[in-house]
Amino acid sequence: MRKTGSALVTGASRGLGASIARRLAADGWPVAVNYLPDPGDAQRVVDGIVTNGGTAEAFRADITDEAAVDALIEQVEARLGPVAVLVPNATGPQPSKPALDVSWQDHLDQLLFFVKSPSLLMRAALPGMRRLGGGRIVQIGSEMPERAAPGMSAYAAAKAAQMSLTRTWARELGPLGVTVNLVAPGWIPVERHASVAAEHVEAYRRDVPLGRMGTPDEIADVVAFLASDGARFVTGERITVNGGYTMD
Structure with a gap:
């Protein structure tokens, strides 16, 4: 519906x-697929959603630029309706550097x-959510603040923030009917990890209590729950999805 x-x-x-977009579309949400810079992959995601009976459109925008974000929300509202579910998922390069080599610019x-x-x-997005009488914000975090992996101090600090x-x-935002939660994935190998050696993946997998690597769809499932009516009384929470890798 x-x-x-x-x-x-x-x-x-x-x-x-992409997995999150497909899952939300399957749940009946018209989905705005944001991308930068190449439209090809985004259009393939949109085409797949439409083929399966969903509604989606691709929107190019640099989500670190204030004017671009304002224009993006305006375009999405005009074509698909006010944003009821916001999933800030985009990320940039995550270089590994020893602490002594990390600059303030690296943190920025x-x-x-x-x-x-x-x-x-x-x-x-908030004005549109207020017009709708509420909304959902689901951030995509990381297990890295708990792992405290050497070389990742700038990334871990930003994820903790x-x-x-x-x-x-x-x-x-609770009094406005807006819930805000965070999903913290473990290491989920995707396209950006194509060059990672198999032995590194295996070393991580050995420490996962469930005995396997997670999948993008398993992250999407949790995001979809937080976007659903079933999570209407859940807010301010961090849900870690990593097969138990960072259990105390």
């Missing part, structure tokens, strides 16, 4: 974002995607 409003998934042309590069971009998107945003927004 078609939903009221639309779902916007940033960075949805491939990887986790990560904060750009995990603090600035979600903030811009929330601010632009993203969780703080989630909890604070949950308190502030």
Whole structure:
């Protein structure tokens, strides 16, 4: 059944974002598939959704640019309806660097995607959510703050900041009927990991209590739950989806 409003998934042309977009469309949401810069992958996601009976359109935008985000939300609202479900998923490069080599710019590069971009998107989408009487914001976090993996300090710090945003927004936006939650995937191999050696994947898998690597669809399932009416009384939460890898 078609939903009221639309779902916007940033960075949805491939990887986790593509799976999330497909799952939300299967649940009846008209989905805005955000991409940058190549439209080919995004259009394939859209075509697949439409072939399966869903509604989707591709929207090109740099979600770290304030004017571009405002224009994106305006375009999505005009073509698919107000954004009822916002999934800030887009990310950038995640270089591994020893702590002594990490510059302030390295930190800013990560904060750009995990603090600035979600903030811009929330601010632009919120008026539409208020018109709808509520909405869902589902951030895509990471297990990295718990893993404290050497070389990933800038990324881990930004992801920890993203969780703080989630909890604070949950308190502030709750009275408006907007829930805010975060899904923290483990290492889910996608296209960007194609060059990772098989032994590294196997080393990670051995420490997963469920004995296997996760899949993008398993992340999408949890996002879809948080976007659903079934999660109407869930907010300010962080759900880790990694087969138990970071259990205490």
